[in-house]
Amino acid sequence: MPGAWPTVIFCVAAIVASSARSHTEGTPISPHDFWTAWSLQPSVVVPIAIAALLYGRGLRLAWSRAGIGRGTAAWRAGLFSFGMIALWAGLVWPLDAIGESLFSAHMAQHIVLMGMAAPLLVLGLPIPTMIRALPRDWQRGLAHAVRWEPWRRFWGFIARIDVATVLQLLVFTLWHIPAAIALSLENDFVHSLMHGSILAAGLVFWTAILRMRSDEFGLAILALFVNFKFSLILGALLAFSSRVFYESYLDRGLPWGVTLLEDQQLAGILMMVVQSMMYLLALVIRVALLLRSPDSRVATTLTPQPGGLAR
Template identity: 30%
Template sequence: MTLMANGQSAAYCGPPARPDSLWPAWNGDPWLIAALLVLAVAGGVLAVRRGAKAGLRNPALLGAWLLAFALFVTPLCAMAVALFSVRAVSHLVLVAVLAPLLAYGLGGKRLTGGLTAASIVHAVIFWFWHAPSPYTAALSHDGVYWLMQLTLLTSGVWFWRALMARWRDVAAVAGTLAGFAAQMGLLGALIAFAPDPLYAPHAASTAVWGLSALEDQQLAGLIMWVPGVLPYLIALGLAVASALNEGERGRAK
């Protein structure tokens, strides 16, 4: 954990990023860099073992690694300290893009059930970390910060692996994705229409970006409410298209 000039603890990634000092705001945490290097090596070993049989799984793993690097090493991490709207984008990328890429890229034995449990746990964790008190705690202590990130990611991977295991059950997939998109939209609406700023860590860091704390919060809510549901709707479209293709192949045989 770093300390600011006034002696107070700063969020992971350091002080809130400012437009005039954005480029130097890279995260050089040696433990994080070492972990990413270990994961890169492990992914490379897995890719070699799979060979040409991997299909799109190796590119999916690479995409997940690059997204993790972007979220936690580049200045996006410090921007998420400054702006709750950037934090909302970061969390959506984590659970709705990185998590499914990782779930698909890892391959292996798929879950045979538990889609309902995975959906509920993942949703509860997402809502929990976006409540003001847990969110403030996460930005005040590095251990709590990583607990937030890892529980969001692992529950997201569980959710997507359970969903992929039921991919041919279009009704189950459609119901799950529609429900998850709806709860994401509801959370976004509650945040967007809150009459007062809810997230104290961003109270003093949004003005340099031309936003009040309330405007930044409203923008974050809109991001969750509208763009935030798109990955789930895209996944629904892919599931339906896959089912239609399988139906056509079945009729052709």
């Protein structure tokens, strides 16, 4: 079955959860408000908590029957935990609230969601583990839904490495157009759509990269390289430009002691250094795995085999 459910479940959760704080109420926060600016609304915390509880129960069921590390490897459980922490940091931690005041914080939030939470969650093999925690009838229903032919075709298309790469680049570019940033600061729905689509695009991209076939190695390397260069070039444009692009943040960063241009330059540095290095690291790991064993491949089957849904 196609590895669709990581995208289905986590994208829905992300769209709900990313309605973190109201961006239309009150004024942007200042440094002394930092530790009181947690996004603890139920729409944020509940989906993340449900995902964590389902994963934990599924893990306990698997390990209590077959032994620790069986069914879901311990290293996958660890990566899933780090992915959930990254998701929490991007949507609940005050980083989201600071994004109202600083464009650099907004950029950092996007990097956390797309470049950290997404690959860690994909590697954590969440869906088969969570499905174990569901009633048997639900498991069978999910198995039937996944086999629906229109969905299989749709997923087979968007999970292609070339399509997933273009999709991620388009989503990231769209949401960093100055007008889109300004609208996200004024409209809660647009803000939610922004973070939901960024996480969704990241999940699709990393699913395609981490589940590549052996004959797609070159394409995966090219995709990672393109994202690396894109982040490097766009980050450099923001970091070294003397022109202010995001005037919607005018005066918002003054309580933090930074000018509009300095804030934009910091965002560019984050993108140029942190985000580009994430893709470079993934590229290096891929090449190292190939050199270690020409037939090596990170096995990241994201859906259980037929018959593995019902316990």
